Amino acid sequence: MAGGDGPLAGIKVVELAHIMAGPVCGLMLADMGADVIKVEKVPGGDDSRRFLPPDIGGESAAFMMMNRNKRGIAVNLKDDGGKDVIKRMLKSVDVVTENYRTGTMERLGLGYEELKKDNPGLIYCAITGFGRSGPYAERGGFDLIAQGMSGLMSITGEGPGRRLVKVGAPVTDITAGILGALGVVSAYVQKLKTGKGQQIDTSLFEAGITHTYWQSAIGFATGVAPKPMGSAHPLNAPYQAFETKDGWITVGAANQANWLRFLDVLERPKLAKDTRFTDNASRMAHLTELNDLLSDIFLERTKGEWLELMEAAGVPAGPVLDVVEMHSDPHAIARGMVTEVKHGRLGSVKTLGCPVKFSETPSGTIDGAPIYGQHTRAVLAEFGYADEEIKDLISNGAVVAAEA
Numbered sequence: 547m548a549g550g551d552g553p554l555a556g557i558k559v560v561e562l563a564h565i566m567a568g569p570v571c572g573l574m575l576a577d578m579g580a581d582v583i584k585v586e587k588v589p590g591g592d593d594s595r596r597f598l599p600p601d602i603g604g605e606s607a608a609f610m611m612m613n614r615n616k617r618g619i620a621v622n623l624k625d626d627g628g629k630d631v632i633k634r635m636l637k638s639v640d641v642v643t644e645n646y647r648t649g650t651m652e653r654l655g656l657g658y659e660e661l662k663k664d665n666p667g668l669i670y671c672a673i674t675g676f677g678r679s680g681p682y683a684e685r686g687g688f689d690l691i692a693q694g695m696s697g698l699m700s701i702t703g704e705g706p707g708r709r710l711v712k713v714g715a716p717v718t719d720i721t722a723g724i725l726g727a728l729g730v731v732s733a734y735v736q737k738l739k740t741g742k743g744q745q746i747d748t749s750l751f752e753a754g755i756t757h758t759y760w761q762s763a764i765g766f767a768t769g770v771a772p773k774p775m776g777s778a779h780p781l782n783a784p785y786q787a788f789e790t791k792d793g794w795i796t797v798g799a800a801n802q803a804n805w806l807r808f809l810d811v812l813e814r815p816k817l818a819k820d821t822r823f824t825d826n827a828s829r830m831a832h833l834t835e836l837n838d839l840l841s842d843i844f845l846e847r848t849k850g851e852w853l854e855l856m857e858a859a860g861v862p863a864g865p866v867l868d869v870v871e872m873h874s875d876p877h878a879i880a881r882g883m884v885t886e887v888k889h890g891r892l893g894s895v896k897t898l899g900c901p902v903k904f905s906e907t908p909s910g911t912i913d914g915a916p917i918y919g920q921h922t923r924a925v926l927a928e929f930g931y932a933d934e935e936i937k938d939l940i941s942n943g944a945v946v947a948a949e950a
Contacts, residue, residue, distance in 0.1 A: 552579025570723025696754025
């Protein structure tokens, strides 16, 4: 697939990125119609190809999730011929993305200052561990490190004094990729006005910090660092998970109207006059007492019974699903968040869908992740390489192409 029909159709992106943060950025752009050409290293390709198990028919499930809707080529950046291939491509494309450690691309002669000489309209998106400036700019970064240093791990877990845990998903990787995609689109809007490209600089560290908005607001206001609260909210109550007779549900009954409806569902209307719980400030001040009381009440019925009552009363609530249960949830399916794509070797494989929908230029998932070097020949031909030149690059080890 050379891009789709989404709102970014016609934009050509070269992805010099690996594993997760950079590939998430490319994934977002590809789902919205951009032609994303993923450049994998020689030898071996993207490291996520070796995130095994699990696999599907010998292909890494992790790699296939992160790289659907992209075309794939394999280029040896340590070879002069390989570097020349990338330089030729970057003279005419709209966007390049990379998530190498700060300074790596400059040492390869592929830094923004060098590339913009031949392509002043180039949008260069760099996603690093800590950004390209500041005292930590030279450090490598991973999601775990970013979660710890951004404050996220200090507010995640069952409560104060318990062992530290990170957020289950690699949220700084994923969020940095989404921020990168937002930066690319914003820079492209500016390019339409001025004709000039620019460099985008975001990081896992900053991505983690963005998830502390509520807790940072508390810290700025009080000077006290918030602590983990399990599933509860630092500003509103009740707003958390509760255990029932046969499983867990979540309830968001924090505003006053929902609180009163909630009490009707619980058949405890007298609690509306309990001075400990009359308004949100009171409930937060007596959160432990409130949670103990509600925890006992929720054990009286099954999750299905509670959810039926909550829905009938208009109180926001939902079941706690595991990931596989989510995959079969009818709403996730109806929203296109569980879908199938065509893989070059495996045929139809399941994947997650695009989370943004457009009324006029539909986004979507069409193709599966590329086989290693699947599109090398076709892409090089698009950038002006003759058949004999392509054969020479392959024989010299500058590029790798899958079997025709």
